[in-house]
Amino acid sequence: MRYVTPLREGGSLPALAEADDDFLYVLKFRGAGQGAKALIAELIAGETARLLGLRVPEIVFAQLDExxxxTEPDEEIQDLLKASTGLNLALHYLSGAITFDPLVTQVDARLASQIVWLDCLMTNVDRTARNTNMLIWHKELWLIDHGAALYFHHTGGSWEEHARRPFVQVKDHVLLPQASELEAVDAEFRAVLTPSRIEAIVGLVPDEWLMDEPSSAGPSEMSPADRRQMYVQFLTTRLSVSEVFVNAAQHARKSLV
Structure with a gap:
């Protein structure tokens, strides 16, 4: 209902906005540089994290009127808002939260392993010391900003090829030094992420986001149902060979500690 202020920390220019339920949300725009794919990644990775017991702000759909x-004077932001009319994504604003600082807050081995495992599964390249994408709110650790996950849909090649690859960027993960329980977490999380649960999460993605633009990971003539199935198959395949990314993460951790 009300555009409060732009949040200029990220390249996608999210905004703080007030919705018709009187709550504040961090609004992610489909008209931003990465298009609907960033919203798809945000939704799938965020709701998967929530299912696994990790703290993620409530994710909602946000309908933007023309x-x-x-009243926004910045022409770049005006263009962004015009390109985002319709269905977008937003996360509940954690008022008073502070950015996670690994030098200030110690994360225990189990939680660190859970977050590293999630980011390896989702191929989330954006949880580094330079940009942790985690907040401390009411003395608890919360995960935010998963728009850079599932990056296979931005690249060439088949999803099958990407699904079976190790996650080499894990070497830069801010919590990797503490992640000493990856094998135990792998067994636990694989039991939780059943095919039916993955299908339910991917099923939340609106058809119109799956029609916004062709995917580099699949033919341009794919229907929304086909694209949705592509994400399901990517995640189920990646889970079936999770030892590949777990072993890669353990190897990268050994070189650090």
Whole structure:
């Protein structure tokens, strides 16, 4: 209902906005540089994290009217808002939260392993010391900003090829030094992420986001149902060979500690 302020920390120019339920949300725009794919990744990775027991702000769908943000003087942001009319994504604003600092807050081995495992599964390249994408809110660790996950849908090649690869970027993960329980977490999380649960999470993705633009990981003529199935198959395949990314993470950790 009300555009409060742009959040200029990220390249996608999210905004703080007030919705018709009187709550504040961090609004992610489909008209931003990565398009609907960033919203798809945010939704799938965020809800998967929530299912696994990790703390993620409530994720909601946000409908933008053409008049939204009309008073914004920045022409770049005006263009972004015009390109985002319709269905977007938002996360509940954690008022008063502070950015996670690994030098200030110690994360225990189990939680660190859970987060590293999730990011390896989702191929989330954006949880580094430079940009942790984690917040401390009410003395608890919360995960935010998963738009850079599932990056296979931005690249060439088949999803099958990407699904079976190790996650080499794990070497830069901010919590990797503490992640000493990856094998135990792997067994636990594989039992939770059944095919039916993965299908349910991917099923939350709106059809219109799956039609926004062709995927580099699949033919341009794919239907929304086909694209949705591509994400399901990517995740189920990746889970079936999870030892590949677990072993890669353990190897990268040994070189650090």
């Amino acid at each position: 008049a939204f943000g009309r």
